[in-house]
Amino acid sequence: MARRDRGGDPSRKRLKKYRREWKINLIERDNPDWDDLFPQFFIEDGPLAHLQPREAPM
Numbered sequence: 001m002a003r004r005d006r007g008g009d010p011s012r013k014r015l016k017k018y019r020r021e022w023k024i025n026l027i028e029r030d031n032p033d034w035d036d037l038f039p040q041f042f043i044e045d046g047p048l049a050h051l052q053p054r055e056a057p058m
Contacts, residue, residue: 040046
């Protein structure tokens with residue numbers, strides 16, 4: 001399958017730039033210090049806690 005050339009479409013570049021700016025603004029609004037939020041997802045009652053391995057009972 002041939003690749004399409006996407007380099008010459010200025011509207012695509014504007015959209016791509018907008019999306020990056022929007023994402024950065026969103027992060028800076030909700031997390032102005034750019035703290036690492038990953039550990040919060042795996043705390044005991046976090047949204048991804050079920051993916052964390054459980055300790056074996058002794």
